[in-house]
Amino acid sequence: MIASVIVDVPAKQTDRAFDYRIPPSLEGLVRPGMRVVVPFGPRKIQGFVIALLEKSSYDKLRDIEDVLDIVPVLNEELLSLAEWLSEETLCYQISAMQVMLPAAMKAKYEKNFEALVPVEQLPQSISKHLDKEGRLSWKEGIEKKLLNELQQLVTAGQMELKYAVSSKGKKKKERVLSLAASSEEALVLLDTLPQQADKQKRVIQFLLDHQSDEQNAATVKDETGASSSTIRTMIDRGYVIESFKEVYRDPYQDRMFQKTSAFSLTEEQQTAIGPILQKVHDYEHETFLLHGVTGSGKTEVYLQTIDQVLSQGRQAIMLVPEISLTPQMVERFKGRFGDRVAVMHSGLSTGEKYDEWRKIHRKEVNVVVGARSAIFAPFEKLGVVIIDEEHEMSYKQEDSPRYHARDVAIERARRHGCPVILGSATPSLETFARAQKNRYQLLSLTRRMNNQELPSVTIVDMREELREGNRSMFSRQLFEQLTLRLEKKEQTVLFLNRRGHSSFVMCRDCGYVMQCPHCDISMTYHRHSEQMKCHYCGHEDRVPVQCPECQSEHIRYFGTGTQKVEEELTKLIPEARVIRMDVDTTTRKGSHEKLLTAFGQGEADILLGTQMIAKGLDFPNITLVGVLSADTMLHLPDFRSAEKTFQLLTQVSGRAGRHDKKGEVIIQTYSPEHYSIDLAKTQQFELFYKQEMMMRRIGQYPPYYFLAMVTLSHENLLKVVSVCEEITSLLKQKLSNNAIILGPVASPIARIQNRYRYQCLVKYKMEPELKPLLKSILDTYQPKSTNDSLLIHIDVQPYMML
DNA sequence: AGCACGCCGACT
DNA sequence: GTCGGCGTGCTC
Numbered sequence: 001m002i003a004s005v006i007v008d009v010p011a012k013q014t015d016r017a018f019d020y021r022i023p024p025s026l027e028g029l030v031r032p033g034m035r036v037v038v039p040f041g042p043r044k045i046q047g048f049v050i051a052l053l054e055k056s057s058y059d060k061l062r063d064i065e066d067v068l069d070i071v072p073v074l075n076e077e078l079l080s081l082a083e084w085l086s087e088e089t090l091c092y093q094i095s096a097m098q099v100m101l102p103a104a105m106k107a108k109y110e111k112n113f114e115a116l117v118p119v120e121q122l123p124q125s126i127s128k129h130l131d132k133e134g135r136l137s138w139k140e141g142i143e144k145k146l147l148n149e150l151q152q153l154v155t156a157g158q159m160e161l162k163y164a165v166s167s168k169g170k171k172k173k174e175r176v177l178s179l180a181a182s183s184e185e186a187l188v189l190l191d192t193l194p195q196q197a198d199k200q201k202r203v204i205q206f207l208l209d210h211q212s213d214e215q216n217a218a219t220v221k222d223e224t225g226a227s228s229s230t231i232r233t234m235i236d237r238g239y240v241i242e243s244f245k246e247v248y249r250d251p252y253q254d255r256m257f258q259k260t261s262a263f264s265l266t267e268e269q270q271t272a273i274g275p276i277l278q279k280v281h282d283y284e285h286e287t288f289l290l291h292g293v294t295g296s297g298k299t300e301v302y303l304q305t306i307d308q309v310l311s312q313g314r315q316a317i318m319l320v321p322e323i324s325l326t327p328q329m330v331e332r333f334k335g336r337f338g339d340r341v342a343v344m345h346s347g348l349s350t351g352e353k354y355d356e357w358r359k360i361h362r363k364e365v366n367v368v369v370g371a372r373s374a375i376f377a378p379f380e381k382l383g384v385v386i387i388d389e390e391h392e393m394s395y396k397q398e399d400s401p402r403y404h405a406r407d408v409a410i411e412r413a414r415r416h417g418c419p420v421i422l423g424s425a426t427p428s429l430e431t432f433a434r435a436q437k438n439r440y441q442l443l444s445l446t447r448r449m450n451n452q453e454l455p456s457v458t459i460v461d462m463r464e465e466l467r468e469g470n471r472s473m474f475s476r477q478l479f480e481q482l483t484l485r486l487e488k489k490e491q492t493v494l495f496l497n498r499r500g501h502s503s504f505v506m507c508r509d510c511g512y513v514m515q516c517p518h519c520d521i522s523m524t525y526h527r528h529s530e531q532m533k534c535h536y537c538g539h540e541d542r543v544p545v546q547c548p549e550c551q552s553e554h555i556r557y558f559g560t561g562t563q564k565v566e567e568e569l570t571k572l573i574p575e576a577r578v579i580r581m582d583v584d585t586t587t588r589k590g591s592h593e594k595l596l597t598a599f600g601q602g603e604a605d606i607l608l609g610t611q612m613i614a615k616g617l618d619f620p621n622i623t624l625v626g627v628l629s630a631d632t633m634l635h636l637p638d639f640r641s642a643e644k645t646f647q648l649l650t651q652v653s654g655r656a657g658r659h660d661k662k663g664e665v666i667i668q669t670y671s672p673e674h675y676s677i678d679l680a681k682t683q684q685f686e687l688f689y690k691q692e693m694m695m696r697r698i699g700q701y702p703p704y705y706f707l708a709m710v711t712l713s714h715e716n717l718l719k720v721v722s723v724c725e726e727i728t729s730l731l732k733q734k735l736s737n738n739a740i741i742l743g744p745v746a747s748p749i750a751r752i753q754n755r756y757r758y759q760c761l762v763k764y765k766m767e768p769e770l771k772p773l774l775k776s777i778l779d780t781y782q783p784k785s786t787n788d789s790l791l792i793h794i795d796v797q798p799y800m801m802l
Numbered sequence: 803a804g805c806a807c808g809c810c811g812a813c814t
Numbered sequence: 815g816t817c818g819g820c821g822t823g824c825t826c
Binding site for chain 1: 823824825826
């Protein structure tokens with residue numbers, strides 16, 4: 001038997017199947033979708049079996065070295081989905097497979113020198129570095145400068161260089177103890193043990209009392225007061241048996257989830273869920289857009305759909321933008337479905353993610369709630385895929401494979417014959433346009449549950465404030481409301497789209513702005529560390545006291561970051577307790593949730609944060625939401641900036657007054673007349689949609705056109721420009737006249753880490769030749785040699801224009 | 803990606 | 815004359 005294998009080498013030349021013989025020892029064990037270790041040139045690497053063949057067209061086959069799985073980790077569907085994904089996003093097949101598995105399953109490669117003769121026969125200079133198996137890693141060999149000597153020993157046949165493949169994922173083991181003898185024998189033992197062996201007796205007694213299963217060694221120690229050495233002795237004497245049991249790391253184990261059951265649906269919800277349940281029942285594919293205002297009860301529709309799916313013996317995937325932000329969502333799912341839910345998000349450790357994945361793989365759960373990559377959960381009988389907050393950017397992966405979870409969801413659902421639900425209060429234009437054209441079925445929830453009023457939204461014109469002499473970052477109105485909340489002991493959320501302290505430092509005399517020396521972007525002032533930081537490459541610099549250009553001392557900070565607001569707040573209202581949430585305060589694992597919990601329990605009056613607080617926050621005591629500057633996003637060089645602004649403002653506003661207290665929202669802006677801000681005030685999605693569609697039509701952007709972007713980067717500006725020119729003219733020449741090709745243009749951030757970035761954007765409606773053409777461009781321009789530092793990447797349907 | 807094989811400059 | 819630079823091509 002022959003196995004066709006995709007090897008773990010992400011490169012153009014190896015992006016194809018290699019055939020291997022299955023040795024007799026592995027006959028029958030190897031199946032498609034399994035990871036194997038194969039010899040590849042002089043080394044050993046990991047690979048995925050994609051097919052079993054009777055014979056190969058290649059005649060110098062080598063043998064598969066080893067199998068890494070008992071059960072395939074990628075089933076038939078996922079294997080073929082990987083193929084689809086690599087074609088669709090122009091990525092290597094191996095990258096498509098890798099992205100479907102938890103990081104813990106990526107291979108780890110080792111290169112070791114190993115002694116072939118007894119260690120004593122080797123020179124002392126070497127032998128003293130060897131471990132007890134007579135091994136020394138290649139890396140250590142370099143560090144200790146032993147490579148020459150080692151090389152000689154290898155040629156002399158006294159040592160060899162061995163390549164090994166190991167898995168990063170470690171299954172967590174727990175030490176358990178059980179009685180070696182039967183109860184009767186143990187009772188005898190209790191009598192015969194000497195008086196002073198009190199601890200030993202207690203251990204035996206404890207194990208007798210809890211005989212139903214094995215006992216965790218740590219529990220035994222705690223309960224009996226026995227020391228490790230006592231237990232060791234007992235194991236050695238054969239009284240108790242020690243063994244290791246595989247356990248799951250459960251990130252939610254200390255949490256109690258209150259069991260909840262289905263609510264009765266409102267009439268509107270009933271109408272919405274009907275067509276979905278019909279499709280679930282009929283095993284038919286369909287994409288639904290569930291368009292519901294904030295607080296209209298979309299989640300309950302999801303939950304009841306999943307209920308139906310589970311009762312059919314099928315499984316459900318629910319995607320959320322970034323779950324660690326919404327512990328409340330996890331709670332709701334765990335509460336309703338208990339142990340049948342796996343949770344996958346970036347806040348988990350590698351090991352925890354691995355364990356959650358294994359629960360899915362072993363069919364111990366039938367629901368997964370997770371971020372983008374959870375779309376690849378290895379379920380075999382999908383009954384529904386739900387994407388909550390469908391418009392969120394985080395569903396698009398920005399590095400290879402550059403996939404959009406929405407597209408993958410629809411493709412998977414099509415294969416499984418099940419519906420997809422896209423839920424949002426502010427759907428992306430693409431999705432809404434498809435719903436208008438009946439490509440997706442539109443379901444609307446227009447009323448908030450319990451008929452809560454929408455919060456009242458006020459737009460404050462900051463230019464007016466400035467004219468009236470208010471130069472602070474808080475408008476009088478916001479400040480007034482803020483102090484009012486403090487008096488009433490209610491909570492406020494302040495939203496600002498920028499971390500750090502000040503966005504840039506400018507000289508008032510000559511206009512000099514401090515920029516990163518490696519990137520074409522201005523540096524951000526961080527008060528805490530008294531440093532200037534580049535948010536793109538991490539470069540740090542001292543804060544200038546004098547203008548480097550004109551020596552003037554009139555250096556001023558402009559723009560406002562979260563840190564500065566925090567300072568200002570403590571200055572203005574010293575008694576206010578403020579929690580700041582941004583990337584700088586939430587890098588530590590779990591810190592996110594901790595801060596939110598603290599706020600939820602009323603340990604602070606004001607929650608100040610960036611984007612990350614816009615989602616999922618649902619506390620009854622929040623009655624005021626302030627947006628300090630609604631414009632920051634609006635002026636970004638991105639055709640979606642108006643859409644993003646509208647979505648963000650609508651979403652942030654939804655944080656106020658979700659319960660019985662009425663909420664108020666204050667939005668500060670310098671451009672109050674802009675439609676995205678004006679219409680967010682009244683949450684008129686459809687009006688916004690009409691207006692924005694008009695802009696897109698004029699600008700020839702999605703949803704009227706599809707996009708593909710080619711980005712090149714190189715240290716040499718001339719080189720990037722010339723290659724970009726070549727590619728652009730090639731595209732112009734090969735594509736139809738209906739395609740619009742823009743470029744070459746410098747990327748909005750023209751240089752990052754000393755590499756110049758140029759891009760070419762293709763706007764098209766129908767170009768069947770585009771994919772193959774892009775593929776051939778990748779073929780010709782992708783670095784052939786390792787030191788050709790020209791990097792090219794192609795993003796089909798890009799989201800980030802930067 | 804690695805690694806080997808292969809063709810041109812500064813060294814024992 | 816060789817050691818070693820990295821350009822090119824192969825890995826079942």
